[in-house]
Amino acid sequence: xxxxxxxxxxxxxxxxxxxxxxxxxxxxxxxxxxxxxxxxxxxxxxxxxxxxxxxxxxxxxxxxxxxxxxxxxxxxxxxxxxxxxxxxxxxxxxxxxxxxxxxxxxxxxxxxxxxxxxxxxxxxxxxxxxxxxxxxxxxxxxx
Numbered sequence: 001x002x003x004x005x006x007x008x009x010x011x012x013x014x015x016x017x018x019x020x021x022x023x024x025x026x027x028x029x030x031x032x033x034x035x036x037x038x039x040x041x042x043x044x045x046x047x048x049x050x051x052x053x054x055x056x057x058x059x060x061x062x063x064x065x066x067x068x069x070x071x072x073x074x075x076x077x078x079x080x081x082x083x084x085x086x087x088x089x090x091x092x093x094x095x096x097x098x099x100x101x102x103x104x105x106x107x108x109x110x111x112x113x114x115x116x117x118x119x120x121x122x123x124x125x126x127x128x129x130x131x132x133x134x135x136x137x138x139x140x141x142x143x
Contacts, residue, residue, distance in 0.1 A: 014093040039065070046121055114126075
């Protein structure tokens, strides 16, 4: 990956995580899985006694996450990472890229997030907020 692409990722992810903070200077973790078949991402925030999953809005998915996919797709296949971990501590962000030997098969699951969360936050409990109960009309479907 060239320096300009890496810098673009640092800025894009850094600004995004900074904007998702609920506490000043809390540590934020972004986990992204990228594969030709599927892409998935999660954001977590350290809240001292626990780690909280950050629910991403549809706007986040449309702008931020799709922008990451575009950058990923623009890389030559041998430089396309499978997992991207980004940790924002204070005002410093670090990116870690992990590459797979081969793409996931059609029936393979994405790697679990739990070991990655533990790597950065230790044994703190992880809080997942309740899922919002949206009906078909909230999702744009007509009955």
